[in-house]
Amino acid sequence: GAGVSQSPSNKVTEKGKDVELRCDPISGHTALYWYRQSLGQGLEFLIYFQGNSAPDKSGLPSDRFSAERTGGSVSTLTIQRTQQEDSAVYLCASSGRTSEAYEQYFGPGTRLTVT
Amino acid sequence: GDSVTQMEGPVTLSEEAFLTINCTYTATGYPSLFWYVQYPGEGLQLLLKATKADDKGSNKGFEATYRKETTSFHLEKGSVQVSDSAVYFCALSDPGGSNYKLTFGKGTLLTVNP
Numbered sequence: 001g002a003g004v005s006q007s008p009s010n011k012v013t014e015k016g017k018d019v020e021l022r023c024d025p026i027s028g029h030t031a032l033y034w035y036r037q038s039l040g041q042g043l044e045f046l047i048y049f050q051g052n053s054a055p056d057k058s059g060l061p062s063d064r065f066s067a068e069r070t071g072g073s074v075s076t077l078t079i080q081r082t083q084q085e086d087s088a089v090y091l092c093a094s095s096g097r098t099s100e101a102y103e104q105y106f107g108p109g110t111r112l113t114v115t
Numbered sequence: 116g117d118s119v120t121q122m123e124g125p126v127t128l129s130e131e132a133f134l135t136i137n138c139t140y141t142a143t144g145y146p147s148l149f150w151y152v153q154y155p156g157e158g159l160q161l162l163l164k165a166t167k168a169d170d171k172g173s174n175k176g177f178e179a180t181y182r183k184e185t186t187s188f189h190l191e192k193g194s195v196q197v198s199d200s201a202v203y204f205c206a207l208s209d210p211g212g213s214n215y216k217l218t219f220g221k222g223t224l225l226t227v228n229p
Contacts, residue, residue, distance in 0.1 A: 043219035106159040
């Protein structure tokens with residue numbers, strides 16, 4: 001079946017511009033996560049959505065970062081006024097209910113380069 | 116807070132050598148433990164997992180045992196292949212928290228030479 005998909009695969013933007021990154025989770029998965037992978041910080045949790053509950057935004061590094069999930073499916077991560085330190089690979093993951101909740105399936109990522 | 120420490124690489128081995136990548140963790144609850152693998156140019160894939168103490172996760176010849184007494188989850192393989200060359204991440208998920216987010220180690224780059 002289809003896995004987690006992300007778009008675009010690569011994004012180059014100028015400092016100060018806004019960017020939107022998209023994630024399509026596995027169909028039927030209720031939980032969705034965003035992570036960031038960078039050379040300096042490794043893999044970091046950003047935000048978590050579960051069903052219709054309020055998202056857990058505890059990992060967002062600044063108020064320039066926001067995310068939404070429409071209809072319990074597709075999610076968009078928005079970074080406003082991008083900075084060079086935002087350059088990283090942004091990974092999306094999804095997981096199912098209960099006993100499957102521990103297994104997260106990752107998309108291929110979006111490589112963001114801020115120039 | 117939760118944390119994962121894994122041995123720093125890079126690790127370079129010859130084909131058919133024995134592999135160990137050490138991983139230890141700190142968690143407030145009783146976490147589930149994972150090894151993820153990232154092959155060159157690809158996304159993260161779950162390699163194996165263990166959800167309680169003394170569980171052994173295994174897949175593709177890799178094994179790791181959840182050791183609560185030593186808070187460890189070391190990855191082992193008896194005979195590595197060139198195709199095992201990848202970055203390996205140890206991770207935990209603490210179900211006692213508010214979500215199942217993964218906390219990752221920094222990753223270990225493994226290169227296997229023919």
